[in-house]
Amino acid sequence: MSMLNLRWLSSRALTLLFITLLLSACKVVIKNDDNGKAGNTRTCEGSSNSVKWEALLTENCPQLSDYNLFQDQRDPTANPNA
Numbered sequence: 001m002s003m004l005n006l007r008w009l010s011s012r013a014l015t016l017l018f019i020t021l022l023l024s025a026c027k028v029v030i031k032n033d034d035n036g037k038a039g040n041t042r043t044c045e046g047s048s049n050s051v052k053w054e055a056l057l058t059e060n061c062p063q064l065s066d067y068n069l070f071q072d073q074r075d076p077t078a079n080p081n082a
Contacts, residue, residue, distance in 0.1 A: 051081045 043054055044061035048068050056067045064076070071079040 049081075 043052070043059050044063075044066040046052075050068065052066070052068050055061055056069075061067060065073040068081055070076045071081055
């Protein structure tokens, strides 16, 4: 490789490192409704054979299993309800 290619590669690596550090320093704030309380329990509770899309898109349910994302709520690594 020529010296020009090494400089170009080095400057690209430094730029990528700078962008990565800049993005990792960003602070993301997620606001909860009702001063941090859980979402509408009526939408979160109950049984369903499929994903509870309304609750997933609009509520902050207290438990991940409230959204019914997986067939077996005890094993969220297999059998998604999609």
